[in-house]
Amino acid sequence: MTDGSLHLYTALTVPPEWSESIDTTDPAAAKAAVLAHFADGNPSLRVLVADADGLLVPRAIHALPAxxxxxxxxxxxLLGDAPHLMSLFAGEGADLAMLDGAEPGRALAAHPGDTEAALTAYEQALFPRSQAAAAMSAANLQTRFRADAPQGLLDQFVARHQAA
Ligand SMILES: Cc1cc2nc3c(=O)[nH]c(=O)nc-3n(C[C@H](O)[C@H](O)[C@H](O)COP(=O)(O)OP(=O)(O)OC[C@H]3O[C@@H](n4cnc5c(N)ncnc54)[C@H](O)[C@@H]3O)c2cc1C
Structure with a gap:
């Protein structure tokens, strides 16, 4: 981060009540609750949680349907996450938000005096663009949390390397 700190995210498949059951004002208890999910994890990765300085901040992953x-x-x-909130596993939400921000301007310039035609054109391009990224995000979400994770991610790396 701009203040020189390093933020670490770890993701779990848990019921919503799980995060509500954690006392986030008690760093030791909160870390123990997270680390319990990684009991067999590599010590060099577990220590990233165990030695963290900051408080745990639970955040749910929300997504609109693809x-x-x-x-x-x-x-x-609508533009940005508002029309196409997706899990972070496509890595495209910010890219799409910036494109969504630029495209209405381009559409308005292409349809002078006809705002409705411009917004219709914008949405006609927005929907398929968003659907493609949201579908990839949803598929990646499933892959990341499969029982054999991270095998699915490794398979993706190999497939893309072989395709390159
Ligand atoms: C952990 C994580 C990792 C991510 N990694 C990536 C990545 O690698 N690549 C990528 O492209 N995308 C990534 N994203 C997604 C990306 O951050 C979002 O898609 C993007 O920020 C959406 O931009 P936005 O402007 O639509 O919404 P936001 O960035 O959420 O901005 C909305 C703003 O509106 C403000 N707001 C809300 N309500 C009100 C109100 N009533 N009045 C006034 N202001 C209000 C909020 O405070 C916020 O500042 C990631 C997201 C997360 C959570």
Missing amino acids: GHRWDRVPGVT
Whole structure:
């Protein structure tokens, strides 16, 4: 981070009540609760949690369904995570948000005096673009949390290396 600190994320498949059951004001107890999920984990990775200085901040991963869309509502549209919130496993949310921010301007310039035509054109491109990334994100989410994880990720690395 810009202050020189290092933030570590670790992800778990747990019921929503799990994070509510953790006393995040008690760093030792919170770390123990996380590390319990990595009892057989490599010590060099476990220590990243065990020796962390900061407080644990539980955050749920939310996602809209891939292919989420809506009928035109005159005078308004959505961009960024609002229309296509997805898990972080596509690594494209910020890229899409910036593209979404630029595309309405391009559409308005291409349809002078016709805001509705511009927003319709923007949404017609937005929906398939978002669906593709959201589908990849949803598939990657499944892969990352498969029972044999991280095998699925390793398989992806090998497949992409062989395709290159
Ligand atoms: C852990 C993690 C890792 C990620 N890694 C990547 C990555 O590697 N690559 C990538 O491309 N994307 C990544 N993303 C996704 C990316 O961060 C988001 O897709 C992107 O930030 C969405 O931008 P946004 O402007 O739509 O929304 P946000 O960045 O969420 O911005 C919305 C803003 O609105 C503000 N706000 C909310 N409500 C109100 C209100 N009522 N009034 C005023 N302001 C309000 C919020 O405080 C926030 O600042 C990651 C996300 C997470 C959580």
